[in-house]
Amino acid sequence: MREKILEVKNVKKYFPIHAGLFKKPLQVKAVDDVSFTMYKGETLGLVGESGCGKSTLGRTIVRLYEPTAGQIIFKDQDISKWKSNKLKKLRQEMQLIFQDPYSSLNPRMNVSSIVGEALLAHKLVTKDEFKDRVTEIVEKCGLASYHINRYPHQFSGGQRQRIGVARALAMNPDFIVADEPVSALDVSVQSQVLNMMNGLKAEFGLSYLFISHDLSVVKHISDRIGVMYLGSLVELTGKRELYNNPLHPYTKALMLAIPEPNPKKIKKMEAVKGEIPSNINTPSGCKFHTRCPYMKDVCKEEVPEFREIEKDHYVACHFAGEI
Ligand code: SF4
Numbered sequence: 105m106r107e108k109i110l111e112v113k114n115v116k117k118y119f120p121i122h123a124g125l126f127k128k129p130l131q132v133k134a135v136d137d138v139s140f141t142m143y144k145g146e147t148l149g150l151v152g153e154s155g156c157g158k159s160t161l162g163r164t165i166v167r168l169y170e171p172t173a174g175q176i177i178f179k180d181q182d183i184s185k186w187k188s189n190k191l192k193k194l195r196q197e198m199q200l201i202f203q204d205p206y207s208s209l210n211p212r213m214n215v216s217s218i219v220g221e222a223l224l225a226h227k228l229v230t231k232d233e234f235k236d237r238v239t240e241i242v243e244k245c246g247l248a249s250y251h252i253n254r255y256p257h258q259f260s261g262g263q264r265q266r267i268g269v270a271r272a273l274a275m276n277p278d279f280i281v282a283d284e285p286v287s288a289l290d291v292s293v294q295s296q297v298l299n300m301m302n303g304l305k306a307e308f309g310l311s312y313l314f315i316s317h318d319l320s321v322v323k324h325i326s327d328r329i330g331v332m333y334l335g336s337l338v339e340l341t342g343k344r345e346l347y348n349n350p351l352h353p354y355t356k357a358l359m360l361a362i363p364e365p366n367p368k369k370i371k372k373m374e375a376v377k378g379e380i381p382s383n384i385n386t387p388s389g390c391k392f393h394t395r396c397p398y399m400k401d402v403c404k405e406e407v408p409e410f411r412e413i414e415k416d417h418y419v420a421c422h423f424a425g426e427i
Contacts, residue, residue: 106143109311113139115174117164133383134160136335147312149326157335158315162281166198199272203284205264209256216252219270245270246300262293281313298325331355334383334391341417351424353396398427
């Protein structure tokens with residue numbers, strides 16, 4: 105039986121915004137009632153258009169943000185309301201890899217300090233062990249031992265992201281949220297970094313929540329994939345099942361953006377039309393109804409339940425499996 109590592113239950117993250125002195129307070133519903141489970145050793149890809157809430161969800165899970173509502177159960181403990189002293193311990197087990205390897209590394213710190221800073225802060229090594237441990241970690245991430253005395257500006261984009269991965273790995277975590285970790289890199293370098301992350305996952309028994317706007321990147325690394333739209337999860341299933349049998353109209357539309365060698369496959373799919381609506385005044389009923397080619401009256405009124413349509417295949421659409 106698969107061992108759960110993370111359960112996200114009805115999590116919401118709303119940000120209040122100032123609307124003016126006499127106006128009703130408004131809020132951005134960045135994450136709006138999301139639930140899913142992750143298992144030990146798996147990579148769950150999270151995809152969706154920019155602004156769909158996937159990065160906010162990742163940051164809420166690692167508790168950089170406090171959830172507005174819902175529960176985050178990590179290794180059987182509800183961490184959703186943990187405060188700073190307990191969160192410090194959590195940082196050892198849950199790490200975040202940032203998108204931009206150019207701005208996420210302090211230019212005044214050398215690799216040794218960047219990778220080893222948290223090791224010393226958390227007293228995970230003695231001063232005598234420090235250099236050997238940092239060298240071991242950077243080598244696992246495909247860098248050389250002599251790199252530890254160099255500074256970020258002396259590295260390429262791909263190497264900088266390797267430093268970012270090494271910094272996360274130094275804490276010996278179980279779970280890593282990787283937020284668009286290769287989107288700032290050239291395509292030729294992307295697969296090298298993804299292969300390295302896959303190798304580290306196998307070697308250290310890691311679980312990844314891998315966030316990307318790019319379905320072809322997510323396809324490369326994920327075991328299962330979740331699709332987000334306007335703060336909600338609209339589809340979740342295994343990688344092959346999602347690519348061979350997408351059931352939500354939004355997922356079908358996203359698939360159109362991927363170059364497809366078999367034209368017969370994409371003929372059946374409808375392109376998504378129109379602009380993504382605001383996540384302040386979200387559409388009623390199904391949030392996708394303003395852009396959905398299959399929309400019917402019920403879609404404007406009733407929120408579709410996120411339900412299991414086929415085994416391990418969850419979809420939030422009133423007509424999933426029929427269209
Ligand atoms: Fe389209 Fe209706 Fe399904 Fe929403 S519930 S995706 S509007 S068919």
